[in-house]
Amino acid sequence: TGNVTLDGGFTNTASCTSAITYIDGDEGILRYRGYPIEQLAKQSTFLETSYLLIYGTLPTTSELEDFEDRIRDHTMLHEDLKGFFGGFPRDAHPMPVLSSAVSALSTFYQDSLDPFDPDQVEISTIRLLAKLPTIAAYAYKKSIGQPFLYPDNRLSLVENFLRMTFGVPATDYEVDPDIVKAVDLLLILHADHEQNCSTSTVRLVGSSHANLFASVSAGINALFGPLHGGANQAVLEMLERIQSAEYSTDEFMKKVKDKEDGVRLMGFGHRVYKNYDPRAAIIKDTAHSILEKTGGGDELLEIAMRLEEIALADDYFVERKLYPNVDFYTGLIYKSMGFPTRMFTVLFALGRLPGWIAQWREMIEDPTTKIGRPRQVYTGEGERDYVALTDR
Ligand code: CMC
Numbered sequence: 258t259g260n261v262t263l264d265g266g267f268t269n270t271a272s273c274t275s276a277i278t279y280i281d282g283d284e285g286i287l288r289y290r291g292y293p294i295e296q297l298a299k300q301s302t303f304l305e306t307s308y309l310l311i312y313g314t315l316p317t318t319s320e321l322e323d324f325e326d327r328i329r330d331h332t333m334l335h336e337d338l339k340g341f342f343g344g345f346p347r348d349a350h351p352m353p354v355l356s357s358a359v360s361a362l363s364t365f366y367q368d369s370l371d372p373f374d375p376d377q378v379e380i381s382t383i384r385l386l387a388k389l390p391t392i393a394a395y396a397y398k399k400s401i402g403q404p405f406l407y408p409d410n411r412l413s414l415v416e417n418f419l420r421m422t423f424g425v426p427a428t429d430y431e432v433d434p435d436i437v438k439a440v441d442l443l444l445i446l447h448a449d450h451e452q453n454c455s456t457s458t459v460r461l462v463g464s465s466h467a468n469l470f471a472s473v474s475a476g477i478n479a480l481f482g483p484l485h486g487g488a489n490q491a492v493l494e495m496l497e498r499i500q501s502a503e504y505s506t507d508e509f510m511k512k513v514k515d516k517e518d519g520v521r522l523m524g525f526g527h528r529v530y531k532n533y534d535p536r537a538a539i540i541k542d543t544a545h546s547i548l549e550k551t552g553g554g555d556e557l558l559e560i561a562m563r564l565e566e567i568a569l570a571d572d573y574f575v576e577r578k579l580y581p582n583v584d585f586y587t588g589l590i591y592k593s594m595g596f597p598t599r600m601f602t603v604l605f606a607l608g609r610l611p612g613w614i615a616q617w618r619e620m621i622e623d624p625t626t627k628i629g630r631p632r633q634v635y636t637g638e639g640e641r642d643y644v645a646l647t648d649r
Pocket residue numbers: 266453483484485486487488513520521522523524525526527528529577579582583584
C-alpha cells in the first residue's frame with residue numbers, strides 16, 4: 258500500500274485548510290471568521306452570522322437587508338415537494354425526512370447541478386437557507402397529523418419557523434420575542450464547528466463535484482447519529498430515565514465509569530475540546546432564563562446540573578478531560594419550548610446549515626481541492642485460489 262499512515266477517526270489528520278472557524282480545544286476558544294462566539298452570541302443574529310460564515314465579512318445594513326430579502330423570497334416549498342411528506346410513515350423520525358427532502362431539491366431545481374457555476378451556487382445557498390426551516394416544520398406537522406402552514410413572509414426566519422411549527426390555520430399564533438431570541442441564539446451557537454463529522458461529510462461528498470443539495474443532504478444524515486447531533490436527543494432521554502427513577506444519579510454515573518453496556522454520559526466529552534465547551538457555557542445561562550420563563554423542566558435541569566457537578570469533580574472525567582459539550586443543555590431548552598425530543602437534532606441541522614454551506618463553498622472555490630479519497634491498511638487474506646462451489 259506504499260507510504261500510508263493509519264489514523265482511524267482522523268484524530269490527527271487535517272483534511273483541508275480553512276479560514277472559517279477557529280477552535281482552541283485546550284483553552285475552550287471558538288471563533289467564526291475571527292469573531293469570538295461570545296460576542297456573536299450577544300450581539301449578532303443568526304442570519305447575520307450566516308452571512309459572515311458564508312461570505313467572510315460582517316454585512317453592511319444594505320447587504321444584510323438584501324440577504325434577508327432574498328431568503329424571504331424563497332421560503333415556500335414547491336407544491337409537489339409537499340407531496341413527499343405524505344409518502345413517509347406518520348411516525349417517521351424527522352431527520353431522515355429532512356435529508357430526503359433536501360436531496361429532492363436537486364430534482365426541483367436543476368439549475369443547481371453545476372457546482373462551478375457561481376450563480377447556481379448562490380441561488381442554491383439562498384434556497385437552502387430559506388427552505389430548510391419550512392421543510393423542518395412540515396416534517397413535524399406531518400408527524401402530528403396537522404396541516405402545513407404556508408410561510409408568512411412578514412415574519413423573520415425564526416418567527417416563521419416557530420409559527421409554521423406550532424401554529425394552526427385560521428388561528429393567530431403569538432410569537433414570544435424571548436423564545437425567538439433564544440432560538441436565534443442557539444442557531445448561532447450551532448452555526449459552524451470546523452471539520453466535525455457532518456461538515457467533513459459535506460466536503461467529502463462535494464469533493465466528487467456533487468452539488469450543494471446532495472452534499473448537505475449527506476451532512477444531515479451524518480448529523481443524525483447519537484455521537485454527533487443526535488446527542489441532544491440522547492441527553493434528554495438519559496435525564497428522563499434518571500428522573501423516572503429507573504436508576505439514581507449515582508447508579509447511572511457508576512454505569513458510565515464501569516463502561517457498563519457502553520453507557521456514556523451523553524452531552525459530555527469532545528474530540529477537540531479538552532476544556533469547557535464555550536457554547537455549553539453560554540447555553541447553560543440561557544437554560545436558566547428560558548426555563549424560568551417557560552416554567553418547565555426544572556427537575557431535569559437540576560438532574561443535569563447534579564450530573565455535571567459530580568462529573569467535574571470525578572477522577573474518571575477529570576483524567577479524560579471530559580466536560581459538558583454543546584448538547585448537554587440544549588435539549589432541556591428545546592423541550593421547555595414545546596419541541597418534541599425528535600425535533601432536537603433537526604434544530605441542530607437548522608443551525609449548522611450555514612456552516613455546511615460555507616465549508617462546501619470554500620472547498621469548491623479552492624483550486625487545490627482534490628477528490629477526498631482516504632487510503633486504508635489492508636488486513637485481509639493474501640492471494641488464494643478460487644474453490645469451485647461443489648468442492649467447498
Ligand atoms: N462518557 C463517558 N466516557 C467518555 C465519554 C462520555 N461521554 N466520552 C468519552 N469518554 C471516555 C472514553 O470511554 C475513553 O475512555 P478510555 O480512554 O478509558 O477508553 C475516553 O473518554 C476518550 O474517548 P473517545 O471516545 O476516544 O473520544 P472521541 O474523541 O473519539 O469521542 C465523543 C468524542 C464526543 C464522540 C465522545 O466524547 C462521546 O461519545 N460523547 C458522548 C456523545 C456526545 O455528547 N456527543 C456530542 C458531541 S458535541 C456536538 C456534536 O458533535 O454533535
